[in-house]
Structures are given as C-alpha cells and as structure tokens.
Amino acid sequence: MLGNFREGVTAVEEPVDCPNVSTIACKYASIFQKFLQHSNLPVWNIFKNTGFWRQLMVSTVGFEDALITRSPGISNEAPADAPLCLLPIPKADVPPESDEINNVVDARIHDYISNLRFSISPTAFFQVNTLAAEKLYSLAGDWACLGPNTLLFDICCETGTIGLTLVRLVGMVIGIEMNASAVSDAHRNAEINGIKNCSFVCTKAEDVMGSLLKEYLNVPQKQVIVLIPLQVAKGKFLLLGKGIPHQILYLILKGVHVMSLKIGKSASGCSENGRQEVQSVLQKSEMPENGSSLGQQFENVVAIVDPPRFGLHPTAIRTHPRLRRLVYISCNPESLVANAIELCTPSSVKTEKGNKDNRGWRNMSSAGLALHRAKSMPNSEAFQPIKAMAVDLFPHTQHCELVMLLER
Numbered sequence: 001m002l003g004n005f006r007e008g009v010t011a012v013e014e015p016v017d018c019p020n021v022s023t024i025a026c027k028y029a030s031i032f033q034k035f036l037q038h039s040n041l042p043v044w045n046i047f048k049n050t051g052f053w054r055q056l057m058v059s060t061v062g063f064e065d066a067l068i069t070r071s072p073g074i075s076n077e078a079p080a081d082a083p084l085c086l087l088p089i090p091k092a093d094v095p096p097e098s099d100e101i102n103n104v105v106d107a108r109i110h111d112y113i114s115n116l117r118f119s120i121s122p123t124a125f126f127q128v129n130t131l132a133a134e135k136l137y138s139l140a141g142d143w144a145c146l147g148p149n150t151l152l153f154d155i156c157c158e159t160g161t162i163g164l165t166l167v168r169l170v171g172m173v174i175g176i177e178m179n180a181s182a183v184s185d186a187h188r189n190a191e192i193n194g195i196k197n198c199s200f201v202c203t204k205a206e207d208v209m210g211s212l213l214k215e216y217l218n219v220p221q222k223q224v225i226v227l228i229p230l231q232v233a234k235g236k237f238l239l240l241g242k243g244i245p246h247q248i249l250y251l252i253l254k255g256v257h258v259m260s261l262k263i264g265k266s267a268s269g270c271s272e273n274g275r276q277e278v279q280s281v282l283q284k285s286e287m288p289e290n291g292s293s294l295g296q297q298f299e300n301v302v303a304i305v306d307p308p309r310f311g312l313h314p315t316a317i318r319t320h321p322r323l324r325r326l327v328y329i330s331c332n333p334e335s336l337v338a339n340a341i342e343l344c345t346p347s348s349v350k351t352e353k354g355n356k357d358n359r360g361w362r363n364m365s366s367a368g369l370a371l372h373r374a375k376s377m378p379n380s381e382a383f384q385p386i387k388a389m390a391v392d393l394f395p396h397t398q399h400c401e402l403v404m405l406l407e408r
C-alpha cells in the first residue's frame, strides 16, 4: 500500500545522519569477498586476466571520491521533521457514481529523475533514492558508449527510467519488462515527456530478444520500390509501391535519407492506391505505432540490464552476437557473480568428467551452479568483464548497487 512519504525524502526509514564511510567500506568488502570466494573457479582467470580485480578497486576509490566527498548523504538530505505528504488511495468499496470518488486522485506517485517526470503505478518498482539513481543511470550511460547509431535495450526496464533518461543519446530505446502495469507506466512516461524513439515490450527478455534484434536490425533489402519525383512538404520524394511499410514512408516524409534500400526503376506516375497510402501517412504525420525507426542502420547494439535480486536468464544476452556491450546493474553481488560466470565462461570450457555423484549440485554455491549452466549453453562468444563500480543507493544499510561493464 502507498503510505505517508516525507517530502523530498526517499529512504524514509533511515535516520538522518552523516554518511558513514566505514559502512560503505563494509559493503565494498563484502563484494570483494564474494569475488574472492570464487577465485578458485576457472572463470576467475578471466577476471584476473582482464585486470578486473584492479579495476574494481580503482573504481571503488573513484566512487568514494564522487559520491561521498562531493555529494555527502544524498539520500538523506531532508530533515527528520520534513512535512508529511499523504498519498491518496482509491477505496475499492466506493461505487463509481459516489461523490467520494471525486476526492480521490489517481493512486500514482509522480517523481523526477534527470528532469524527466515519471508516473508510477502502485505495483511498479521505482528506485526510492532518486538522486543516487540519477548518478547510477548516468554512469551506466557513460559506460555503454552511446551514440545516435545505438540501439539501446533497457532490459528489466520497469517504468522505463533507464532507457528514457538516456534516450536523447541514442537512435532508439527498446525496453523489456514482465510487469504489465510497469510497461503501461513506461508508455505513459514516454508520452508525458514527449519521447518518441522508444518502444516497450511486456514479456520475458529471454523470450523476445532474438525476434526484437531481427525486427530492428534486419532492414528489408529486396523491396521493389518506385521512386517518383513528387515534391511533398517534409521530404524530397515519395516512395510508392505495394508492400512498402508505413515506417519507411514516414522516414522519407520526414526527410530521412534512406540509402540502404534498393531503389527500383523510376516510374512516370503513381497508382491511386499509392496516393491514398501516402495521403494517410501524411494525415497521421506521427511516428509509427511502435515508435520504431525501422530503416535506421544501428551500428552499435548495447544492453543495460537491471534484473531483480535473482539475476537474469543468460540466454537473454549471450546468444545474440550483435550485442557487443552490456552494462549490468545489480543489487545482489551473488547473482551478479553467477550471471557474470554464465556470460564470461568460454564455450570451450568443458564439464569435468568422472563426477559420479550426480547429487553434488546440492552442495554447490550459486557460482558453482552457474559454471555448470554456462557449460550447457549453446556455443556462443563469451563476454569479458571490463570494469565495475559500486553505487550506494541504500546508505546506512548492508546493500548497494554494483555496476559492471562487459564486452566482447
């Protein structure tokens, strides 16, 4: 249930206090320990060889500098006696025609991250420490190396926060999320912030990544297109012909140069059907239904994943060769280590033979199990962990977010 929130305070149950450097040091220590515990696994060599260990330590120092020295206690800025703000919740037993319903607004919270307004429904997840979340998302964006030719997947996107705060830096954002009300929030959030180059899909990432990559990266090559020299308001030419997707017509009308299409022989006129088709696109004069930039050539395909505490199915990422860079945000170092093992173990690493105790998995750590799962995955190029950094979204608690960059 939605409750009383102190205005401007996100971590309400925490006492207002100076940031405690040693608390944060403890969090790092527990993360280091997790990695150390698994140092006898073959995958540890990958971490060592790529300088991962050194990077983690260097990043840690960098983090202290950035978050503690310059922005002390950002999640507990408001004083303990800050005003309380009551969030109204509709009463289920009030008939719709009752006047009482008029007193109740929508059971939604509105919050801001990176100057964007987010509308959040009661069952959707939203980072409570919004100021630190802003830093987390911009760090993820920096590491993702984004550009106008980037197709960015925001995997486990919830209300669309990560993708929408980074969308201005990329060609297109595709958010994937299982929680239906969060996906409808994401659509709403794109709309209220006037963002069009994004699309949100409600399903499991591992079920849909392959088809989405096909849809957004495979531009139709064999279309027969008739080019006619007809001037229109927003573009130079109209491309008319049977079966030309509206998205392509849209791009042309917007003046986008679509070089990658094979152009057929010029024709002297256009059919009535074609005219009608263009008319209807002109009248709509808006992005296609899914906001897609079909026809744009994405050179760079990047994913930012922010899974729940138990991590993500590795096939959502690993088996798609066009995906070269991954920024993994995790609130649970244990599942991050397990997923990193699944993503970074080379396909050539084979299962040890002669293990007769087939119930041995019962005693295995999550990292040991991950190594076994990695070996049974389809052959695919492994990622390399490049660097990691802790971001303290939950001051004065045992928890923090860990960001890891992986590339291949």
Ligand SMILES: C[S@@+](CC[C@H](N)C(=O)[O-])C[C@H]1O[C@@H](n2cnc3c(N)ncnc32)[C@H](O)[C@@H]1O
Residues within 6 Å of the ligand: 125, 126, 127, 155, 156, 157, 158, 159, 160, 161, 162, 176, 177, 178, 179, 203, 204, 205, 206, 306, 307, 308, 312, 313
């Ligand atoms: C930590 S939250 C994401 C937070 C969000 N990125 C943000 O910053 O506001 C993780 C979300 O992943 C979603 N999820 C879990 N498994 C998933 C899967 N296999 N595919 C897509 N989404 C998934 C859950 O609905 C969950 O709310």
